[in-house]
Amino acid sequence: MDELDRWLDEHGITSVEIQATDLDGTFIGKTLSRGKxxxxxxxxxxxxxxxxxxxxxxxxxxxxxxxxxxxxxxDIFLRPDLGTLVVWKPGKAAVIGDFWTQDGTPVSVCPRNLLRRVDADAKQLGFTVDTAIEIEATVFEESVREARAKGYENLTPLGGTSGGAYVLAKDADWRAYLERVEERLRAIGIDWEAWNDEAAAGQIEVNVAMGGAVEVADRWARCRQVMREVAHELGRTVTFMAKWSDAWGQASHLNLSLATPDGNAFYSPDGPSDVMSRFIGGVMPAMAGTTSIALPFITSYRRLIPAEGPPTTISWGVGNKTTAVRAVVDHPKQSRIEYRVPGSDANMYLVTAAVLGAGLFGVRNELEPPTALTGMAWFRPDGEPIPASITQAASALEADKILPEALGAEFVGYWIGTRLSEWLSFHTGGGDPDAGITPWERNRYFELA
Amino acid sequence: MSGAVRIEVEADPTPLVLSLARALRESAAVPELRDLLTGLTGTVALRSQLDAQAATLLFAEGGVDIHHGVDEGVEAIPLVPYSDYALAETPDELASAVETLLNPPVPAWRDAAASFWAANQGSYGFPEGLRVVCQTEEEEIRFGEDAPAYEVHGPADALAAAFSGRGETFLFAIATGVTVVGSVAHLSAMCGAHWKVRFGV
Structure with a gap:
């Protein structure tokens, strides 16, 4: 405690923000006085x-x-993980925590608790986990107040509407936003690797650095918060909806590998290692159920359009970005899987826990993966489709046998209930499945998803 | 008796489609309504006045297929789906018959409560005991003999409606004069149990 007191002194801290995510991935917390x-x-x-x-x-x-x-x-209790203590802004610290019950047991559905538990399972099997997350979002010229007044429609993408992905010929306003995000990430100490223009107008991608599973999920949560805070500071607005208009959707690809003290366990000089194969052998049969977590909202499913980038079939392949899992092989450091299903609106603590948990199930049980797909995974007559709606995915999760073991039956049952409630709210609250993106979706997801 | 009547819903049905199908299944269990249902031919589209839901019902060959949305070329009839299904006035005889079929007789409160208990007893989180107190008849019924009971009190018609899946949620029952004694957890379970009955799943 003395050490903590000294740290607060040294950094001139007068208040501390305790941070967490709820099931929907919304960043939540409280600001506390130093004494509290x-x-x-x-x-x-x-x-x-x-x-x-x-x-x-x-x-x-x-x-x-x-x-x-x-x-x-x-009451449940948010217990700070002091390893995440940072200076958020001058005078204010921030710390991420996990939820515990009064009697000192972890809350079963707390996303960070779940990921910590599955990460510990990996350690028990002798692996450390390396992950990286790609964060996609769309930024608009309008402030959030203006966006609200317009019902989040007819907004002006920051950086103009011409061009495609990776364009550097962007205007100064676009650069100012991303350079400010970069500056804040550096100031807080959130390791980042890259940012760039993405395919749709106003769409950007920010990559947080590779690291441990929990550490990277923390970076994901904080990076999104920084992107929001900078948008507000500069009079802009940003959304992480998987699709906010009829333009291309946006994703949160998860890159993941296992390592032993000998190095990357997914690496083999001649294709996927046995560990990688078995990991994929667990991930694939759980993919339909995992979709409920990777595509959590009504709008998430609107992104699943063949040839627009997202996978649409339960498939995997080597170096194949049309499949749901891309295996990157033949490199001692970079061998990994890229799990391409999650929307930018997914809670990546939960997605990482589900994918890691399913993969470890495959490793433990020595499951062989289905045959890797060669060629394009879209438009195939024999492709098993990824669940196409929140209810289809919930049914797939209900039928899944791997995820209850990996994540706990209590979480799985609770999660399915929340998704069915989301389905009911959509239909009885004014949503229309046959219309384009509805005001119900924008009002619900634009700011918080 | 209802087993012989084909009542099909689309894959991935909406709440309105599910609840219309449930109402028609109830009608199919009533002999005179079953005859009415099996004799219908034609298409009716209904559009909810409370939200954006719509459904098309295709009657043919003694059965009905229901899917969401309004089929091209069919004029939707406004529908108010409160406890009962009220259709806007229409000279269309098929639509009038459909309105009758969508409002099968509500069972007596005791029967509705017994069916509700049978459908949900033993489900994870559902109360181990249920005490239903009918205030208008000054009678009560209890399920789950010695277990602590979740209590539902109300007038006969409100109890009957709640336990037979009328209204969007169990909370609708509370808005119509039903009161409860129990935990928030059990209220949540009762809402889930109501969905199960309302949507016939």
């Missing part, structure tokens, strides 16, 4: 259990069985 923070850092800080019980419109999700930690708006 120091007083509760060991026990954790109380939040009502509706943190994991309300939907994005703050409506209580009813209709699902409650786990034992949910009560009459019972």
């Amino acid at each position: 923070f120091l007083g509760g850092v060991e026990q954790g800080f109380a939040f009502a259990d509706v943190v994991f019980g309300n939907d994005l419109s703050s409506t209580p999700i009813l209709g699902i069985p409650f786990p034992s930690w949910r009560g009459e708006l019972a």
